Amino acid sequence: MSFALGWEGQTAIEAVHACDRLAPKLLELVEQHAHAAEVARPDWAGPHRDTFEDRYANVQQALLAGVCWVVQVRHDAATRLAQLTAEAEETARLLLTTGPR
Amino acid sequence: MSSVQCSARPGELIEYTRAAGDVIWQLRAALVTFDAAIEDYLFASGGLVLGWVRELLYRDPIWNALVELDEVSSWVGHVGWAFAMAGGGSISSTDVITTTNLAVGSWLDPIEWKPADHVRSGQAGDWLRAFNPLCRGYRTGSGYRGSGFIEGPDGRLYPLLAPFVTRDGEEYHADDRLAPGEPSVLDLDGSDAGWTTVWETMGVERWREAPGLWERFMLGVGNTVAGRPNGSTESDVEKLVLQSGAAPYFGFVSDRSSTESTPPQYIVPKAPDFAPPGQPDTMYPGNNAPAAAGSGTAMLIEGIGGALMADLGSFDAYDVMFQQNAAGDTRALYKRVYVGFDDAGEPYADSVWVTGPENNDHVLINYAP
Numbered sequence: 412m413s414f415a416l417g418w419e420g421q422t423a424i425e426a427v428h429a430c431d432r433l434a435p436k437l438l439e440l441v442e443q444h445a446h447a448a449e450v451a452r453p454d455w456a457g458p459h460r461d462t463f464e465d466r467y468a469n470v471q472q473a474l475l476a477g478v479c480w481v482v483q484v485r486h487d488a489a490t491r492l493a494q495l496t497a498e499a500e501e502t503a504r505l506l507l508t509t510g511p512r
Numbered sequence: 513m514s515s516v517q518c519s520a521r522p523g524e525l526i527e528y529t530r531a532a533g534d535v536i537w538q539l540r541a542a543l544v545t546f547d548a549a550i551e552d553y554l555f556a557s558g559g560l561v562l563g564w565v566r567e568l569l570y571r572d573p574i575w576n577a578l579v580e581l582d583e584v585s586s587w588v589g590h591v592g593w594a595f596a597m598a599g600g601g602s603i604s605s606t607d608v609i610t611t612t613n614l615a616v617g618s619w620l621d622p623i624e625w626k627p628a629d630h631v632r633s634g635q636a637g638d639w640l641r642a643f644n645p646l647c648r649g650y651r652t653g654s655g656y657r658g659s660g661f662i663e664g665p666d667g668r669l670y671p672l673l674a675p676f677v678t679r680d681g682e683e684y685h686a687d688d689r690l691a692p693g694e695p696s697v698l699d700l701d702g703s704d705a706g707w708t709t710v711w712e713t714m715g716v717e718r719w720r721e722a723p724g725l726w727e728r729f730m731l732g733v734g735n736t737v738a739g740r741p742n743g744s745t746e747s748d749v750e751k752l753v754l755q756s757g758a759a760p761y762f763g764f765v766s767d768r769s770s771t772e773s774t775p776p777q778y779i780v781p782k783a784p785d786f787a788p789p790g791q792p793d794t795m796y797p798g799n800n801a802p803a804a805a806g807s808g809t810a811m812l813i814e815g816i817g818g819a820l821m822a823d824l825g826s827f828d829a830y831d832v833m834f835q836q837n838a839a840g841d842t843r844a845l846y847k848r849v850y851v852g853f854d855d856a857g858e859p860y861a862d863s864v865w866v867t868g869p870e871n872n873d874h875v876l877i878n879y880a881p
Contacts, residue, residue: 422553429549436542437574440535444581447531450524451588454608457518459591459616466584473577480573481546488553 415499416492423492430485437478441471516613522599523606525592532585539578547572594619600710618665618711626717627832627846630663631672631869643671643843653678654700657875660868662844664834665711670844674865674875677701684880685865686847688759697880698845707835707843714754714831716746719848748851749829752861756831759879760849760861847877 416424448467455463547570554566596602597619599609618625634642638661645656658673676685677697687697695701753763828848836842846866851859863877 419553419556422549422556425549426553429546433542433546436538440539440542443538444532444535447528447535450531451528453521453524455520455525457520457616458516458613459518459520463584463588463591466580466587470577470581470584473580474574477574477577484550491557 415503416495417499420492420495420499423488423495426488427485427492430481430488434478434481434485437474437481441474441478444471444474517610518613518616519608519610520592520595521606521608522592522596522601523604525588525595526603529585529589529592532581532588536578536582536585539574539581543572543574543578590620591616598711612667614665614667615711618713625665625713626715627662627713627830627866628717628719628828631846631866632661632663632669633659633869634661634669639671642669643673643841645673653683654703656700657865658867660870660873662832662846662866664844668842670834670842672844672846672865672867672873674867674877675700675845676875677880679880683878685875685877686759686863686879687757688879688881690757706837708837709756709833710836711834712756712832714756714829716749716827716829718826719828720826744827744829744851746827748859749827749849751859752829752849752851754829754831754847754849756833760829760863762859762861848874 451463551570554570558566593603594616595609595611596605598611598615601607601609639659642661643656643658654677656673656675658671660672661669662672664670674685675698676683677700684697690696699705699707751762752760754760828850831847833845834842835845848864848866850862852862853859864874865877867873867875
């Protein structure tokens with residue numbers, strides 16, 4: 412953690428890490444849910460099964476859409492973090508060039 | 513709604529619910545941690561004011577997926593339970609249960625199924641072919657009465673019937689809190705035993721269709737004459753407590769006034785279309801009195817005034833049992849309970865067995881003590 416990035420920088424780092432944890436977790440849970448559905452399917456037939464398949468597909472789609480959203484959030488946070496890092500480096504460079512007043 | 517064959521293993525559906533519950537728990541924990549980090553970042557990156565706004569506007573769409581998953585999980589568990597109930601099996605059973613979507617649906621959402629909408633007449637002789645009372649322990653003083661059918665939630669037609677037995681010269685039609693080992697009216701004191709209830713439903717229903725404008729106007733005239741709605745209102749029957757194998761009783765005190773206003777002099781009771789149960793000889797002065805014809809104005813006033821109250825008395829409490837015996841024969845016992853009021857304004861309950869679709873296809877129940 413770099414204190415030079417300030418509070419915003421630190422929270423941006425935390426946000427990026429949170430995204431890095433959640434995205435694979437979501438994929439893991441999509442897989443886990445698919446496995447759970449496989450348990451229910453044998454010999455299940457009829458209109459309730461059809462309803463289940465529709466709702467199951469919606470859930471899986473929503474979870475995968477969630478992964479995409481997390482990637483987008485990570486991209487925004489990482490971009491902002493890069494800006495903050497660049498600003499911090501510029502400040503450091505100026506300090507080194509001009510020296511403390 | 514058509515009947516479609518369907519099958520499932522209830523225990524496997526319940527297992528899905530358990531596994532999905534684990535997914536839900538993990539997802540919820542992950543989202544709480546994630547949201548805390550993202551909200552901190554939004555607050556920090558927006559400054560004091562904008563940060564608050566951004567934090568407030570923040571909506572994690574993955575929560576919608578979690579809610580949907582939670583609902584699907586609960587629903588599948590409910591379907592598993594409905595399959596178990598419809599098939600008469602255990603909820604943990606992993607055996608395949610094959611039934612119809614209507615039977616499962618009746619357990620999933622039984623409120624949709626109202627018995628009054630499903631009573632059928634059948635062709636002449638159908639009832640006797642479906643349920644021949646002469647082959648079922650018939651003897652002098654006991655047997656079954658009936659003529660019509662009821663279409664069950666599973667789409668099958670069940671013959672409607674009213675059992676009766678005679679004990680010490682008195683005819684009884686139902687049990688009232690039968691002790692174990694005591695003879696039951698429903699199996700004709702043991703001469704037609706072996707029936708088991710595969711499904712039972714109780715509730716409150718409207719026993720006739722909502723009337724049209726003209727019918728409502730005429731009902732209004734009748735209601736004004738009677739001073740209060742004919743029959744039982746929804747609130748009347750909701751006070752009844754129905755128990756399987758017992759006579760109904762009132763769970764709450766009626767909120768109707770015991771001292772209702774006397775109707776105006778020109779209003780005299782007229783005979784209803786069907787005599788009250790057990791009172792076929794009731795005289796109605798309105799049928800004979802010349803004044804009953806009344807003036808058109810009086811009738812109009814009665815009609816408009818009474819129309820507001822018309823049709824309120826179209827409700828009954830019901831208890832329907834669908835039964836089957838070892839030979840695979842089926843039958844249905846459809847009890848309706850109406851609420852009446854005596855001269856002192858005290859409520860009383862009249863129970864009838866419904867035996868067919870016509871309004872007089874009723875057998876007034878005398879409960880065995």
